[in-house]
Amino acid sequence: MWRIGVQRSIIVYSNSRTLVTASKNVDISGIFPPIVTPFDTDESIRYDYLEENIRRWNSIPFKGYAVHGSNGEFAYLSKEERVEILKHVKKFATDDKVIIAGSGCESTRDTIQLSNEMASAGADALLVITPCFYKSGMSNPAMLQHYTKVADHSPVPIILYSVPANTGIDLSTEVICKLAEHPNIIGVKESGGDVAKIGLMVHKTKQHDFSVLAGSGGFFLSARTVGAVGAIAAVANVLGSEMCQLDQLFKDGKTKEALSLQHRIIAPNAAVTRMFNVPGLKKSMEWFGYYGGPTRSPLQSLTSDQEKLVKASFTENGFL
Numbered sequence: 001m002w003r004i005g006v007q008r009s010i011i012v013y014s015n016s017r018t019l020v021t022a023s024k025n026v027d028i029s030g031i032f033p034p035i036v037t038p039f040d041t042d043e044s045i046r047y048d049y050l051e052e053n054i055r056r057w058n059s060i061p062f063k064g065y066a067v068h069g070s071n072g073e074f075a076y077l078s079k080e081e082r083v084e085i086l087k088h089v090k091k092f093a094t095d096d097k098v099i100i101a102g103s104g105c106e107s108t109r110d111t112i113q114l115s116n117e118m119a120s121a122g123a124d125a126l127l128v129i130t131p132c133f134y135k136s137g138m139s140n141p142a143m144l145q146h147y148t149k150v151a152d153h154s155p156v157p158i159i160l161y162s163v164p165a166n167t168g169i170d171l172s173t174e175v176i177c178k179l180a181e182h183p184n185i186i187g188v189k190e191s192g193g194d195v196a197k198i199g200l201m202v203h204k205t206k207q208h209d210f211s212v213l214a215g216s217g218g219f220f221l222s223a224r225t226v227g228a229v230g231a232i233a234a235v236a237n238v239l240g241s242e243m244c245q246l247d248q249l250f251k252d253g254k255t256k257e258a259l260s261l262q263h264r265i266i267a268p269n270a271a272v273t274r275m276f277n278v279p280g281l282k283k284s285m286e287w288f289g290y291y292g293g294p295t296r297s298p299l300q301s302l303t304s305d306q307e308k309l310v311k312a313s314f315t316e317n318g319f320l
Contacts, residue, residue: 026125027063028063028211028230029230030062030229031063031231031236031243031244032062032066032100032230032233033062033065033232033233033234033236033240034066034069034072034232034233035054035065035066035072035237036053036072036278036292037072037073037074037085038291038293039293039294039295039296040294041294045081045084045085046291047088050085050088050089051088051092052291053290054089054093055092056289058092058093058094060240060241062097062240062244063097064093064098064099064124065097065098065100066100067085067086067101067123068082068086068101068102068103069102069127070129070163070166070278071237071278072085072102073295073299074102076297076299077296079105079114079117082101082114083114086099086101086121087121090121090122098124098125099123099125100123100125100127100159101118101123101127103118103127103128104127104128104129104130104131105131106131106133108145111150115128115153115156115158116153116155118156119154119155123156124157125159126157126158126159127232128150128160129163129167130162130169132168140172140174144178144179147179147185151184151185152184154184157184157185159188159213160176160185160188161188162189162191162192163189163191163192165274176188176201177201177205180201180205180208180210181208186211187210187212188201188211188213189213189232190215191215193215193218196226198226198227198228199227202226202227212227213228213230213231213232215231215233216233216234216235216273217233217235217236217239217265217269218265218273220233220243220246220247220262221250221259224250225250230247231243233269234269234272235272235273237272237290238268238272238281238284238285238287238288238290239268242261242264243265245261246258246261246262246265249261264319267316268284268313268314268319271309272284275310276306276309278299279295279301280310283302283310284310284311287311287314
């Protein structure tokens with residue numbers, strides 16, 4: 001289906017529809033916070049607060065930033081806002097940071113268009129979420145066609161994004177492994193939490209230049225143990241140094257210390273993901289000196305009781 005013209009690091013491939021010259025392959029191993037979008041009380045975007053957050057994050061040994069993941073409330077942003085935010089992130093980030101930008105839309109056509117705009121705005125790689133509105137039609141063949149067309153037309157590499165908690169669609173191992181053969185698809189963010197699935201994907205794609213990223217800090221160590229190379233994890237917005245430390249402990253073979261830190265991260269991670277999601281994450285950022293701010297409607301801020309529960313998860317594990 002694809003014809004590779006040169007080595008994978010600089011790829012020229014073709015099919016009957018298009019000819020694409022992909023950029024050098026992007027190393028996505030490491031920790032990426034899926035950064036939040038800072039809103040003012042009138043729900044306008046506060047680029048000054050975005051800059052303040054990124055200036056602080058720049059001092060943490062992140063591999064880079066994921067812009068317009070689920071925690072960026074991308075579903076509530078216009079395409080123009082999404083591109084503009086990426087431009088600002090690119091400007092504020094240090095040159096060593098890899099910038100991954102979410103470009104997924106419901107239609108393949110719109111995803112291709114936004115992917116090209118994101119690439120022009122400075123994205124090093126693109127995170128493409130599964131389309132999900134017409135769930136009954138999102139079969140394996142539909143997913144294969146969607147991602148193949150997007151990758152065929154993208155000037156930068158593609159990362160598959162499976163987040164069944166939000167989309168109701170769990171991108172199958174079969175589809176992921178088939179797409180791993182595409183020279184412009186370099187990895188997957190797997191947020192479902194099935195560590196066996198992560199291990200199987202790593203095993204079945206090891207002959208390709210393909211990386212698996214854990215989609216949560218709660219199962220990060222388990223995912224690393226079966227071959228994941230890093231994470232795009234919400235909790236890294238607030239516990240960035242700790243997530244990077246956990247990754248380094250794993251690399252250094254310090255199993256006991258890594259396990260202890262992973263255990264402490266599980267409850268705070270659950271509070272800002274499964275339990276209270278973006279409102280919980282944004283509230284917790286305030287306790288660590290970042291700007292979280294309000295969510296964009298219809299998402300609601302935490303109640304006082306919910307806030308106490310989130311804060312307790314950090315306090316009881318020694319982070320506050």
